[in-house]
Amino acid sequence: xxxxxxxxxxxxxxxxxxxELTYRCPLHCVFCSNPVDYARHDQELDTATWKRxxxxxxxxxxxQLGFSGGEPLLxxxxxxxxxxxxxxxxxxxxxxxxxxxxxARAQALKRAGLDHIQLSFQDSSRELNDFISSxxxxxxxxxxxxxxxxxxYPMVLNCxxxxxxxxxxxxxxxxxxxxxxxxxxxxxxxxxxxxxxxRAALMPTVDELRxxxxxxxxxxxxxxxxAGAMKILWVSPDYADAKPKPCMxxxxxxxxxVAPDGLALPCHSARMLPGLAFPDLRETSVRSAWFxxxxxxxxxxxxxxNDTCGTCDERDRDHGGCRCQAFLVTGDAAATDPVCRKSExxxxxxxxxDAAALAAAQRADSAAAVAPLRFVPGAAKSAGLIFRGDATSxxxxxAADLPTRSSxxxxxxxxxxx
Numbered sequence: 001x002x003x004x005x006x007x008x009x010x011x012x013x014x015x016x017x018x019x020e021l022t023y024r025c026p027l028h029c030v031f032c033s034n035p036v037d038y039a040r041h042d043q044e045l046d047t048a049t050w051k052r053x054x055x056x057x058x059x060x061x062x063x064q065l066g067f068s069g070g071e072p073l074l075x076x077x078x079x080x081x082x083x084x085x086x087x088x089x090x091x092x093x094x095x096x097x098x099x100x101x102x103x104a105r106a107q108a109l110k111r112a113g114l115d116h117i118q119l120s121f122q123d124s125s126r127e128l129n130d131f132i133s134s135x136x137x138x139x140x141x142x143x144x145x146x147x148x149x150x151x152x153y154p155m156v157l158n159c160x161x162x163x164x165x166x167x168x169x170x171x172x173x174x175x176x177x178x179x180x181x182x183x184x185x186x187x188x189x190x191x192x193x194x195x196x197x198x199r200a201a202l203m204p205t206v207d208e209l210r211x212x213x214x215x216x217x218x219x220x221x222x223x224x225x226x227a228g229a230m231k232i233l234w235v236s237p238d239y240a241d242a243k244p245k246p247c248m249x250x251x252x253x254x255x256x257x258v259a260p261d262g263l264a265l266p267c268h269s270a271r272m273l274p275g276l277a278f279p280d281l282r283e284t285s286v287r288s289a290w291f292x293x294x295x296x297x298x299x300x301x302x303x304x305x306n307d308t309c310g311t312c313d314e315r316d317r318d319h320g321g322c323r324c325q326a327f328l329v330t331g332d333a334a335a336t337d338p339v340c341r342k343s344e345x346x347x348x349x350x351x352x353x354d355a356a357a358l359a360a361a362q363r364a365d366s367a368a369a370v371a372p373l374r375f376v377p378g379a380a381k382s383a384g385l386i387f388r389g390d391a392t393s394x395x396x397x398x399a400a401d402l403p404t405r406s407s408x409x410x411x412x413x414x415x416x417x418x
Contacts, residue, residue, distance in 0.1 A: 011291055011300065013061030014256035017090075018268075019050065021078070022070040022260050026099045028134035028387040029122065031160050031195040031202060033268045034070065039393035043261040047077040049282060051084050053258055056286035058088040062256065065090040066118075070260070073100035079112045086113025093118060095158075098144035099137060106151040117148050118156040118185075124171040128164060134387045145179040157181040162189045163204035163356070166212040173219045173232065181230050186216060188237035192269040192324050194388050197396065201384040203356040206240045239349050244314075244321025244337040251299040251323060256290060264289040266296055269324040273333050299323050299334075308336045308343070 023038040035041070045053070054065070065085050072078055073096055085092050094109065095118045106117075119141065122129040126138040148155045157176045161169065169186065176184040188209070191199045204212075216234050223229040238245045248255040248267045257265040262282040265271055271278060276298060279289035290296055298304065302315055309320045321337025329338040330345045338345040386392060 011297075012253070014057065014254065014290060015062060016064045016066070016255045017054070017057045017062040018066045018068055018255065018257045019054070019072075019081075020068050020070065020257065020259050020268075021045075021050070021072045021075045021081070024074050025070040025097065025388070026074075026135060027071070027097050027137065028389050029160075029194070030132060030198045030385045030387055031162065031189050031193075032388040033190070033193050033195075034388070035269065035271055036193055036197065036393060037272075037397035039390045040397055041259065041261050041263075044075075045258075045260065045262050045282070047080060049262065050077075050081055053262075053281050053286060054081070054085050054090070055088060057256065058085075058090060060287055060290065063089070063091060064093070066093045066095050068095040071097050071099060073105070079105075079108050082109055082114045083112040091115050096120070097133075097137065098141045099135075101144050101147060103147050103150070106147050106153070110151055110153070114153070116154040116156065118158055119145055119148060120158045120160075121172070121175070122159065123165045124168050124175040128168070131383075132164065142179070145181075149180045154182045155180065156183040156185060158185045158187060160187050160189055161212070162202040163208060163360075164202070166204050166208050169212045170215045170219065173216070177223075177230055183231045183233060185233045185235065187233075187235040191239070192272075192328065194386065196328055197386050198384075199352065200355065200359070203239070203352060204237075205357045205360050206353060207357075208360070209237050209240045238321075238339045239353060242339060242341050242346070242349075244318040244340050246318045247322040247325075250319035252290070252296040253300070253319070256286070264293070264296075266299075267324065270295075273324065273327055275333075304334060306334065306336060308340075312342065 022044055023034050023041060025032075025034070057065075067078065067081065072094060075081070078094075082092055082094075092113065092115045094114055094116075098119050101117075121138075121141055122132040123138075129138040129141070130136050145155065145157070157179065159165070159172050165172070172186070173184060189195050189202050191203075195202060213234060216232060220232050223232075236243070236245060252266045255267065257268055257270075258281060259265060259271065262280050263271060264279045264281050264286070270276070276295040277293075278295045279293045281289060284293075299320070302310055302320075305315065305320055309315055318337075321340060323333045325339065326335040326337050327333040329348050335345065336343040338349050340346065386396075
């Protein structure tokens with residue numbers, strides 16, 4: 001049986017719905033998970049259409065709902081959508097940078113029925129937090145964390161980890177504890193979207209990852225016995241672990257992402273994959289998109305797998321790994337996830353890790369090793385980073401020429417600030 005021929009009876013309904021309300025965002029993070037061509041997709045579903053989508057997803061069986069972006073607080077109808085979702089029976093989560101979350105709005109969202117909030121930080125230091133996001137937001141985020149706790153929300157603090165902030169991981173844990181976080185998610189950078197273009201600058205060495213993980217494990221052990229202790233989540237760095245992650249718990253198995261313009265996706269990054277016509281929820285129902293579309297059925301189950309994946313004992317646990325990663329590294333979305341030791345392309349991942357180790361050694365031998373990154377004009381160029389921004393998004397879109405995305409060559413862009 002081919003993946004596209006799977007009968008709907010073999011497919012379970014989605015459990016988790018991620019509503020990306022907008023791609024607009026006040027931050028300019030160098031690892032942003034939004035597509036690099038987001039500026040080409042500037043249409044947003046209106047309130048009525050979002051309400052219909054939420055109702056259809058809930059009727060299908062979805063129970064967890066995340067409001068995300070971009071920055072979802074930029075939507076004036078956020079409270080209305082939260083209230084509608086609560087009435088449908090969703091458990092709701094706001095995933096936010098904190099920009100725009102005042103005490104008054106936190107209370108308004110509470111009255112609407114919002115259940116909990118995930119707040120992002122870029123680092124435990126003001127300097128690096130503000131540098132990585134290219135915004136002066138550390139103090140604001142610190143105030144927002146207090147607002148969240150004062151309003152009585154459970155709080156998840158999220159920090160994306162990379163070579164610049166891995167040495168601070170212990171301080172990040174301490175900061176989260178001081179702020180009263182219920183959960184701390186230390187999410188090692190996943191190299192898609194903007195992070196893919198910044199991978200040479202962001203990628204740590206294997207030793208740096210192992211050192212940071214040891215610190216995290218020590219903190220876990222320290223707080224494990226305390227009543228009501230913060231839970232620490234360490235998202236596996238699959239490049240270094242050489243083990244494919246069960247991406248989204250399997251393509252089209254658990255997660256349904258709805259992009260701001262209404263495109264239904266099995267993950268945040270899937271819209272970049274060539275040859276897939278993802279369903280538009282402005283024109284079709286959630287049920288039809290989930291069960292009937294070729295795009296959602298393409299990589300479901302195991303029928304699509306090549307011999308390497310299809311005969312592997314891990315196939316029902318890792319679901320073949322990540323299709324977007326396979327495409328970015330090999331040019332073939334159906335290839336074995338290249339992080340896997342069984343992949344014929346694993347050498348490309350090892351080459352990236354070797355390059356990261358070489359760059360670290362060169363920095364250690366250079367006077368630049370002791371020069372701190374500073375949030376000043378021109379710092380982006382010295383750090384080799386491309387910051388998220390509308391103009392940069394359009395430039396990357398043109399340079400990559402999206403209809404020919406089978407190429408994995410980098411566009412010729414110098415590091416820029418937004």
